Amino acid sequence: MTLGRVIGSVWATRKDEGLNGTKILIIQPVDLNYDVDEEANPVIAVDSVGAGAGEIVLIAQGSSARQTKLTHNKPIDAVVMAIVDKLDVFGEAAG
Amino acid sequence: MTLGRVIGSVWATRKDEGLNGTKILIIQPVDLNYDVDEEANPVIAVDSVGAGAGEIVLIAQGSSARQTKLTHNKPIDAVVMAIVDKLDVFGEAAG
Amino acid sequence: MTLGRVIGSVWATRKDEGLNGTKILIIQPVDLNYDVDEEANPVIAVDSVGAGAGEIVLIAQGSSARQTKLTHNKPIDAVVMAIVDKLDVFGEAAG
Amino acid sequence: MTLGRVIGSVWATRKDEGLNGTKILIIQPVDLNYDVDEEANPVIAVDSVGAGAGEIVLIAQGSSARQTKLTHNKPIDAVVMAIVDKLDVFGEAAG
Amino acid sequence: MTLGRVIGSVWATRKDEGLNGTKILIIQPVDLNYDVDEEANPVIAVDSVGAGAGEIVLIAQGSSARQTKLTHNKPIDAVVMAIVDKLDVFGEAAG
Numbered sequence: 001m002t003l004g005r006v007i008g009s010v011w012a013t014r015k016d017e018g019l020n021g022t023k024i025l026i027i028q029p030v031d032l033n034y035d036v037d038e039e040a041n042p043v044i045a046v047d048s049v050g051a052g053a054g055e056i057v058l059i060a061q062g063s064s065a066r067q068t069k070l071t072h073n074k075p076i077d078a079v080v081m082a083i084v085d086k087l088d089v090f091g092e093a094a095g
Numbered sequence: 096m097t098l099g100r101v102i103g104s105v106w107a108t109r110k111d112e113g114l115n116g117t118k119i120l121i122i123q124p125v126d127l128n129y130d131v132d133e134e135a136n137p138v139i140a141v142d143s144v145g146a147g148a149g150e151i152v153l154i155a156q157g158s159s160a161r162q163t164k165l166t167h168n169k170p171i172d173a174v175v176m177a178i179v180d181k182l183d184v185f186g187e188a189a190g
Numbered sequence: 191m192t193l194g195r196v197i198g199s200v201w202a203t204r205k206d207e208g209l210n211g212t213k214i215l216i217i218q219p220v221d222l223n224y225d226v227d228e229e230a231n232p233v234i235a236v237d238s239v240g241a242g243a244g245e246i247v248l249i250a251q252g253s254s255a256r257q258t259k260l261t262h263n264k265p266i267d268a269v270v271m272a273i274v275d276k277l278d279v280f281g282e283a284a285g
Numbered sequence: 286m287t288l289g290r291v292i293g294s295v296w297a298t299r300k301d302e303g304l305n306g307t308k309i310l311i312i313q314p315v316d317l318n319y320d321v322d323e324e325a326n327p328v329i330a331v332d333s334v335g336a337g338a339g340e341i342v343l344i345a346q347g348s349s350a351r352q353t354k355l356t357h358n359k360p361i362d363a364v365v366m367a368i369v370d371k372l373d374v375f376g377e378a379a380g
Numbered sequence: 381m382t383l384g385r386v387i388g389s390v391w392a393t394r395k396d397e398g399l400n401g402t403k404i405l406i407i408q409p410v411d412l413n414y415d416v417d418e419e420a421n422p423v424i425a426v427d428s429v430g431a432g433a434g435e436i437v438l439i440a441q442g443s444s445a446r447q448t449k450l451t452h453n454k455p456i457d458a459v460v461m462a463i464v465d466k467l468d469v470f471g472e473a474a475g
Binding site: 286287288314316317322325333334343345346347348349350351352353356364366367368369370371372373374375 | 390391422445454
């Protein structure tokens, strides 16, 4: 999964009917200190957990993005499937 | 999903029969300001939403590209599945 | 899909039985002017459309590479599924 | 598969219900000498084999990450599926 | 598919039961002259064709890696599915 911060959302009226009612988020990948990963482009992902602006989340990509009730059988290749409380790295805690 | 601009189309007479009747677009990835992402190659994707030249769209890739009525069970690894109206980034609106 | 030029083929006697009778091509990715993309490695892909040496083709990758009659259920992650006649970019035609 | 070292874990209370009871690890990709691969970002992966801090493991990604009893049909795109005892490279043994 | 040379193997006692009896190889990606691709990391892949040390092979990745009898339904994202005899590039033969 990819670690990132919710930085925005996408508005799209004309879209595959499978996306009706979904919230499409813009996620900026971050490193283990929650700093922006300058080399990684933002990921556009459907929200399945009610993630809010600024929250640190996990994104599942590829066919795994369709393994939530909300995204099943839909043309979606990235889903926010967890909101991160904290990271434990070698005994240190971030977040 | 990937954000991009429709910059052209592909003509192909000899192709897998599953592609008959599809429109194959050339999409230039763009950043959140809709500027060209110089490091990203154009993506060749089948249109499922009637996207026109110059429009900003979302592309789903991998097996998720086959989750529209038009692309089901076809040898297609990228599909345009939404036309973007605008992006909201931290309260700012692009587009 | 990925745009490329057919530059060679692979001979392999010992292989998964699913590959028997397939033609395995070497494809050099190219840009929209059909110039070599120096940063992209050649892709090894099974031919499903009778592509010949030097032709410009489209490649589908991942599970989508298995969505042709020839490649169904086989351990193949890239397939040539169209031969390009021309590209239309912003009203200009390449090819 | 990807070779990496277990360097931490992720805490997430709000998540897809499929992740309940899973342990989410942070894995730093390493090279064949077990040195950190500076160009590779950490991978967030679900543990299926009881991997501990500091251990060298293999990660399967994409849909293959869902082919364990623990991860079946879940929105998970990376799984730790083996703990490495040693590598044999050209007759030399690392680890 | 990816072209590479078999340079070693991985020993792992604790692993998903689906990997029991499989041979896990380390493959160094190579270019069309069989020279090491310095920018590509080694790939860890399950052998399905009896590839030996030093041989040039093809690797299928992603869900396609599970389309051999040996790897079906297993948490494996890369498989060696062919041993290369030679490459024909523009009429020249390597190997």
